[in-house]
Amino acid sequence: MFDSVDRLLLGLATGVALGFLFQKGRVTKHEVIVGQLLLRDWTVAKIMLTAIVVGAIGVYAMFGAGWVGLHIKPAVIGGILAGGAIFGVGMALMGYCPGTCVAAAGEGRRDAMVGIAGLLFGALLYVAFYPAWQTVRNALGDWGKLTLPEWTGVSAWVWIAALAAGAIAAFVALERYEAKRRQTA
Amino acid sequence: MSNPLTAKSWSPYVVGAGIGILSWVVFYTANTALGITTAFENTSALAAKAVAESQLEGYFSANAKKPPKIDWQWMLVVGVLVGAWLSSWLSGDRNRISVPELWQRRFGPSVPLRWAVAFAAGALMMLGARLAGGCTSGNAISGGLQLAVSGWMFALTFFPIAIITALLLYGRKGDQSHV
Numbered sequence: 001m002f003d004s005v006d007r008l009l010l011g012l013a014t015g016v017a018l019g020f021l022f023q024k025g026r027v028t029k030h031e032v033i034v035g036q037l038l039l040r041d042w043t044v045a046k047i048m049l050t051a052i053v054v055g056a057i058g059v060y061a062m063f064g065a066g067w068v069g070l071h072i073k074p075a076v077i078g079g080i081l082a083g084g085a086i087f088g089v090g091m092a093l094m095g096y097c098p099g100t101c102v103a104a105a106g107e108g109r110r111d112a113m114v115g116i117a118g119l120l121f122g123a124l125l126y127v128a129f130y131p132a133w134q135t136v137r138n139a140l141g142d143w144g145k146l147t148l149p150e151w152t153g154v155s156a157w158v159w160i161a162a163l164a165a166g167a168i169a170a171f172v173a174l175e176r177y178e179a180k181r182r183q184t185a
Numbered sequence: 186m187s188n189p190l191t192a193k194s195w196s197p198y199v200v201g202a203g204i205g206i207l208s209w210v211v212f213y214t215a216n217t218a219l220g221i222t223t224a225f226e227n228t229s230a231l232a233a234k235a236v237a238e239s240q241l242e243g244y245f246s247a248n249a250k251k252p253p254k255i256d257w258q259w260m261l262v263v264g265v266l267v268g269a270w271l272s273s274w275l276s277g278d279r280n281r282i283s284v285p286e287l288w289q290r291r292f293g294p295s296v297p298l299r300w301a302v303a304f305a306a307g308a309l310m311m312l313g314a315r316l317a318g319g320c321t322s323g324n325a326i327s328g329g330l331q332l333a334v335s336g337w338m339f340a341l342t343f344f345p346i347a348i349i350t351a352l353l354l355y356g357r358k359g360d361q362s363h364v
Contacts, residue, residue, distance in 0.1 A: 001231075003256040010215055011257035015264015016271065017207055018219065023272035024192070025200030030285035037351030043197045048326060050201025051208070055330030058209035068212040073318040073328055075335040083317030084342025090309030091343065092350035093302055095285060097321040098310055099221040102262055106269030108281040111288075114300045118307020123222070123229035125308065126315040130244040137316055148332040159332050171198070 022103035030095035037092055042174050049167045056160045075146050078139030193276045208330060215257050220323025222314040224262045227253035291355055
């Protein structure tokens with residue numbers, strides 16, 4: 001029923017750091033999330049891409065050294081496509097994603113608190129009709145816990161270098177575009 | 186130079202790098218990846234078990250090896266609430282609002298409408314995340330940084346659909362035409 005107290009406290013401390021970062025990153029704000037989806041505010045993309053590149057470098061370095069294991073989710077195609085579509089519609093309507101919805105509630109936002117109740121209700125629907133959802137999940141096959149390096153036969157470090165180069169190029173272009181837009185505004 | 190803890194916002198690159206480094210810590214100290222929605226599944230499963238366990242046989246027999254529990258991730262979600270509260274309290278960036286401004290300009294000030302949509306949207310997001318195996322954190326960021334096919338496939342599915350939905354909801358010019 002419970003993890004050890006150490007592990008619970010570790011989770012709590014990690015969550016405090018994550019919630020703090022979400023709030024300082026302004027992704028607790030409805031207009032920032034919806035602004036990204038309307039392609040007018042690029043905060044979400046900047047945060048996510050930076051987190052992915054920085055995270056990948058450290059995690060793959062530690063994985064290479066044998067310090068950590070990977071935690072890959074299986075590529076259940078039906079579940080990811082159907083789930084991704086439903087998630088996308090929900091996120092546009094909500095204006096927060098699940099993690100930032102919890103953080104937005106911490107910032108005081110009442111609609112995010114109602115959103116958390118909705119998240120719990122959605123989880124209840126998933127648990128209650130679990131066998132039916134599994135049919136959807138597995139409808140289009142399961143590729144297993146596959147990574148891009150395994151799939152393509154290209155080294156993880158080539159992927160990470162390409163990702164980092166692409167992200168930096170995109171950030172430079174974005175910053176230039178935003179500076180220009182501020183000038184004309 | 187002002188105190189960063191009381192600043193209302195940090196550069197998105199600093200925040201992104203912080204989340205990336207926090208991921209290293211999570212892999213090393215907790216032997217897992219950042220994620221949010223499994224904790225919600227566990228909460229609902231435990232609550233439902235207390236009321237109507239017999240109705241949930243399909244769930245519990247399929248998850249016999251990993252029964253739902255109050256775990257690291259459950260406390261992580263509690264921590265996210267606390268951390269965001271702490272950050273907003275330190276900077277005075279509290280927003281006790283029922284209807285966000287952008288929503289209000291497009292759909293009006295009705296609190297019941299916004300809350301009804303927020304509830305339904307929350308349920309949709311959670312269903313989608315559980316079907317896919319994770320949300321923006323667990324699938325897109327944690328899966329993305331591990332170069333997981335699942336994480337990238339999820340991100341490349343939900344982002345375009347969220348963008349199309351938002352454009353349909355708010356129009357290409359968003360709220361600007363209503364100001």
